[in-house]
Amino acid sequence: MEHTSLLERILRGVALTLVVIFFMFPIVWIFMMSFQTNETILRIPPQLVFEPTLANYTALITGKLTTMSGTLDIAFMRNLWNSVFLSTTSVAVALLLGVPAAYAFARHKFRGSEDIAFTLLSFRFAPALLVLLPLTLYFQKLGLANTYIGLIWVYQLICLPLILWIVRGYFEDIPADIEYAYRIAGHSWFATFRKIALPLAGPGIAAAGLLAFIFAWNNFVFALVLASADKQPVTVGALAFITSSGIQYGQISAAIVLSITPTLALALYAQRYLVEGLSLGAVKG
Amino acid sequence: MSASALTISGVDKFYGPIDRGVHAVQNLTMEIGKGEIVALLGSSGCGKTSTLRMIAGFEEVSRGTISVAGRQVHRLAPVKRNVAMAFEGYSLYPPLTVRENMAFALKAARLPKSEVDSKVASIAKLLEIEDILERYPSSISGGQQQRASLGRALIREADLHLLDEPMGQLEPQLRAVLRGRIKHFIKERGLTAILVTHDQTEANALADRIAVMEGGVLQQFDTPDRIKQRPANLFTGTFVGEPPMNVFEAYVGMNAGKINLRLPDGLSLDYDKDAFSAPVRDELLNRERVVIGVRPYAVRRSKDGVPATVSANQWLGDQTHIAADFAGGSLVLVEHDRTRLELGAPINISIDPKNLHVFDQASGNAISHGMELA
Numbered sequence: 001m002e003h004t005s006l007l008e009r010i011l012r013g014v015a016l017t018l019v020v021i022f023f024m025f026p027i028v029w030i031f032m033m034s035f036q037t038n039e040t041i042l043r044i045p046p047q048l049v050f051e052p053t054l055a056n057y058t059a060l061i062t063g064k065l066t067t068m069s070g071t072l073d074i075a076f077m078r079n080l081w082n083s084v085f086l087s088t089t090s091v092a093v094a095l096l097l098g099v100p101a102a103y104a105f106a107r108h109k110f111r112g113s114e115d116i117a118f119t120l121l122s123f124r125f126a127p128a129l130l131v132l133l134p135l136t137l138y139f140q141k142l143g144l145a146n147t148y149i150g151l152i153w154v155y156q157l158i159c160l161p162l163i164l165w166i167v168r169g170y171f172e173d174i175p176a177d178i179e180y181a182y183r184i185a186g187h188s189w190f191a192t193f194r195k196i197a198l199p200l201a202g203p204g205i206a207a208a209g210l211l212a213f214i215f216a217w218n219n220f221v222f223a224l225v226l227a228s229a230d231k232q233p234v235t236v237g238a239l240a241f242i243t244s245s246g247i248q249y250g251q252i253s254a255a256i257v258l259s260i261t262p263t264l265a266l267a268l269y270a271q272r273y274l275v276e277g278l279s280l281g282a283v284k285g
Numbered sequence: 286m287s288a289s290a291l292t293i294s295g296v297d298k299f300y301g302p303i304d305r306g307v308h309a310v311q312n313l314t315m316e317i318g319k320g321e322i323v324a325l326l327g328s329s330g331c332g333k334t335s336t337l338r339m340i341a342g343f344e345e346v347s348r349g350t351i352s353v354a355g356r357q358v359h360r361l362a363p364v365k366r367n368v369a370m371a372f373e374g375y376s377l378y379p380p381l382t383v384r385e386n387m388a389f390a391l392k393a394a395r396l397p398k399s400e401v402d403s404k405v406a407s408i409a410k411l412l413e414i415e416d417i418l419e420r421y422p423s424s425i426s427g428g429q430q431q432r433a434s435l436g437r438a439l440i441r442e443a444d445l446h447l448l449d450e451p452m453g454q455l456e457p458q459l460r461a462v463l464r465g466r467i468k469h470f471i472k473e474r475g476l477t478a479i480l481v482t483h484d485q486t487e488a489n490a491l492a493d494r495i496a497v498m499e500g501g502v503l504q505q506f507d508t509p510d511r512i513k514q515r516p517a518n519l520f521t522g523t524f525v526g527e528p529p530m531n532v533f534e535a536y537v538g539m540n541a542g543k544i545n546l547r548l549p550d551g552l553s554l555d556y557d558k559d560a561f562s563a564p565v566r567d568e569l570l571n572r573e574r575v576v577i578g579v580r581p582y583a584v585r586r587s588k589d590g591v592p593a594t595v596s597a598n599q600w601l602g603d604q605t606h607i608a609a610d611f612a613g614g615s616l617v618l619v620e621h622d623r624t625r626l627e628l629g630a631p632i633n634i635s636i637d638p639k640n641l642h643v644f645d646q647a648s649g650n651a652i653s654h655g656m657e658l659a
Contacts, residue, residue, distance in 0.1 A: 177376035180343050181437070183363045184370050185390035199380065 033253035041249045056254035065243070065251060072243060075229060076255055079237030084262065086223070086233055087216040090152050091209050094159035099205060102164050103197060106171035107179075120164055123157045128221045131157070136225055146228050154222050159212040166211070170204025171197060210270045217263050234259040289355065290477035291317040291340065291445055296349035296359075298335050298501075303347050309335045311501040313349070317479065317494075322471055324492035325481045326525070332501040333481045334373075337447050340479070341370050354444040370447040371438035373481075375430040377422035383433045384409075384418040390441045408436045411466055413459070427454040432463075439470065446471070448480040452487060464490045485525055497521045515659065519649035522578050522642055528606060531616045532578040534646065537569050544569065546577055549613035552591050560638045562656040569653070574646040581606070583640035584618035590633035595626045609634070 004012075033041050035052035059065050065072040105117050135154065136145065144150030174197060182192045198205070220235040227236070238255055241248040297303075298310035310332040317323050325333035338344040340351055342363035351359040358366045369390070377386045384405055391401045409415045412432040417425050422433070431454040438446055451467075452460045468491050471478050482488050488495045489509045496506040497520070504524075505517040516522035522530045535546040535554070544561065546554040554577075558566065569575065593611035605624045609616050609632060618634065626632065643652040651659035 175374055175376055176343075177372040177374050178378060180341070180363065181370070181372055181376040181434075182378070184341055184366075184368065185437075185441070186364050186393045188364060189362070196378065 030253045030256050033249060034257045036250055036253075038246070038248060038250050041253075056250040057258075059251055060254055060258065065241075065248065072240075074237075074240045074251075075232075076234070076237055076240075076258075078230065079232055079234045080258060082231055082237075083217055083233035083235070083259065086148065086151055086155060087213050089148070090155035090159050090216045091163075091213045093152060094156055094163050094212055095205065095209055097156075098160050098163035098208075099167055099198070099201075100193075102167035103171050103193060105164070106168045107176065117164065117168070120161045124161050132221065132225050139226060145226060146231055148231060151223060151227055151231060154226060155216050155219065157222075158215050158219060162212045162215065163205075163208045166208035167201060167205055170201040174200045206270055210266065213266065214263050217259075288319045289316055290319040290321065290353070291315075291479070292350075292352040293336075293340070294350050296336075296339065296351060297347045298332070298339060298344065299347045309501050310339070313503055315496060315503065315506055317477065319354075319477055320472070320475045321493050322468065322478045322480070322491055324488035324495045325479065325498060326483065326485060326488045326495050327498035328483060328524070331498040333496075333498050334449060335501075336498070337370075337449055337479065337481050340366075340445065341368055341447055342366050366445075367443050368445040368447055369438045369441040369443040371435045371449060371451050373449040373453065375422070375427075375434040377430055377433055377437070379422055382419050382421055383414065383425070383429075386422065386433055387418075387436045387440055389437065404440055405436075408440050411439075411470060412436050412463065428456065428459070431455065435467075439467070439476075444477065446476050446478040448478060450482055451480055453482075453484075460487075461490075467491070485527065495525075497524060499524070515651070515654045515657075516578075516642065517651055517659070519576060519578070519644045519651075522644070522651070526580060528581045528617045528619065530578045530580050530642070531584065532576055532644075533612050533614060533616075535575055535577050537572055537575055539570060546575075548591075552612045554591060554636060556638050564658050565643075565653040565656060568658060569643065572646075572652075575652065576644040576646055576649070578642040578644060579636050579640055581617045581619040583637065584616065585635050585637070586618070586620075586632050587635040588633060590635035593632050593634050595628055595630045595632060598624065598626050598628070600624075607632075 032048075032050075034056055035054070036050050037053060037055065040047075040050045060074070060076045063074055063077060065074045105113055139145040139150050142150075144153070178200070179192045179196050182196045183189065187195070217233070218235060219233070223231070223233050224236045229237075234255065238252060238259075241252045241255065293316075294314050296310060296313045297308070299306040300309055301307055313332075313336060315323075325336060327333045335344055339346050339359070340353070342358070342361065346359040349359075350357055353366055353368060377383070378389065381389065387405050387408065388401045391404060396404075405418070406415070409418055412435060414429060414432050414436065417429055417433075422430055425433070431452070435448065435451050438448065452463060455463065464487065470476075480487075480491060492509065494506060494508055495512055497504040497512065499520050505512055505521045507515075507517075512521060512525050516525065516530075519532065523532060533548050535548055538545040538547055539558075540555075542558050543555045544558060544566065546556075548554065561569065591611075593609040593616060595607060596610050596615065597606075597608040599606045600623050603621075605620045605622065607618050607620065607624060607626060609618070611634070616634070639655045642654050644650065645652055653659055
């Protein structure tokens with residue numbers, strides 16, 4: 001092991017601490033805010049010591065937001081459920097469509113395959129608002145506005161290109177000869193896809209799915225325009241905390257804590273799985 | 286060698302559009318008998334691997350037909366062709382142990398476990414991989430992976446065994462041992478094997494017949510001996526043989542009852558008219574320019590020979606390779622004794638007409654080998 005001097009170790013520790021504080025500060029602060037009332041949050045100067053309250057969480061879970069000008073109904077738990085449902089279903093649909101498509105693009109070069117793949121990627125180029133205006137008109141004509149199906153469909157603009165391009169890379173990294181070896185040993189093309197290609201690209205598929213989930217979860221503008229209150233995810237639902245009697249910082253913080261919990265948990269869980277998968281994935285030439 | 290195990294007729298392979306893409310294999314026709322071992326020999330990009338992959342079904346045949354054991358297979362999926370293959374890149378299944386990898390196809394064919402076990406054991410012994418049967422592909426060396434991959438192919442019963450560079454990663458000693466064992470194994474079971482290699486020693490040692498390919502064209506398909514002694518053209522002549530054949534352009538002339546092969550730098554190889562057989566002599570004198578070739582082993586030093594200057598002298602432990610500047614080019618000769626020759630030393634060389642290969646100057650096709658017409 002490399003020998004480092006005491007001074008170097010101290011400096012390194014200080015630098016690391018600064019970086020951690022810098023990146024963790026907003027999250028820790030929000031976490032603390034979620035246990036305070038608006039009055040203690042807005043105190044000047046801000047104080048680190050306060051009497052914690054669960055009022056914010058209670059308000060969110062019961063759906064009754066009490067402000068100085070009366071009680072408001074908020075649909076936060078409904079929004080949270082919408083987020084979970086929309087993101088999960090969108091990613092599932094995108095995986096179902098995107099993984100076979102990625103395999104096809106990786107393994108079978110056909111006329112125009114690159115063009116199609118690029119077109120799918122180009123969905124990500126256009127500013128969302130540019131797409132949304134015509135889309136809203138179409139959706140209203142088709143009866144898709146303010147439906148889960150409509151939203152999941154639009155969410156494919158986010159999830160599908162991402163999954164397609166990431167997973168395609170993983171499929172391309174698997175030596176084609178492994179699949180050929182399996183096929184020549186007496187298996188069909190489809191069995192090869194299921195038994196060889198899918199497991200070997202597993203970590204990649206998981207990574208792509210996770211990313212797509214996070215992007216879908218964080219989406220704001222599609223749901224804002226295309227869905228009304230009962231179909232909106234948390235990102236849009238948070239707007240309800242800007243009330244006539246002020247911005248409810250405490251509830252917003254609690255809402256943020258609640259809404260990042262699923263993605264955080266998923267990321268932590270998947271991260272462990274990803275590292276494991278990548279180190280075990282011994283596709284060695 | 287009775288029935289045909291493989292018939293390739295008029296096969297073309299284009300990468301890209303037919304007739305406009307890269308023409309990787311050109312009008313290939315060959316027939317391989319049951320129980321034969323055939324080597325496809327050539328340098329990189331000569332079309333040998335493309336040919337193998339077309340037989341296996343991983344590349345589409347652009348034109349022509351391929352039949353395995355009398356069945357046309359070139360439109361069938363790989364699974365329906367009944368061929369086994371060892372891949373150059375090994376391509377073992379990463380999540381399976383070496384044993385599972387080898388037993389894989391047998392299990393898919395629903396063989397009883399005891400039979401699978403005994404087959405794996407015997408192949409593992411043959412290839413000296415008994416000690417790594419329980420290990421995973423990622424934890425063994427390239428040479429071990431290659432042997433496992435070879436075992437996975439040999440263990441199967443198939444109409445055709447395709448081996449793509451099957452021993453490229455092995456150490457020389459092991460390679461020599463395994464060559465013998467594998468050949469014996471294939472012959473004993475009456476398997477038909479096609480191996481792709483760029484190593485002519487391997488082709489010579491293993492194959493009954495060698496197909497020499499270059500630029501997508503089959504140059505010669507014959508026994509190792511005949512390829513060496515009667516190369517069909519200049520390419521085969523210079524490609525097969527180590528060190529390679531010496532070749533020189535020559536003008537043919539006749540002067541005072543002697544046939545002169547005039548080389549650059551004013552040198553000339555002169556032979557008595559009667560040194561050649563009549564047909565060869567007539568063929569020679571019919572032409573103005575030819576290319577002559579001589580194997581390094583057939584070049585002799587002699588006092589009354591043509592002058593040359595030594596440019597390198599290497600003792601390889603069992604033979605001496607002497608390179609000499611000769612007739613505007615370089616000439617290599619091999620002697621079996623250690624030869625003390627300084628760089629720049631003058632030597633005189635002579636070539637017995639019996640060892641002279643003559644090729645057409647324009648087409649490169651062989652005209653004669655020694656006393657016989659090609």
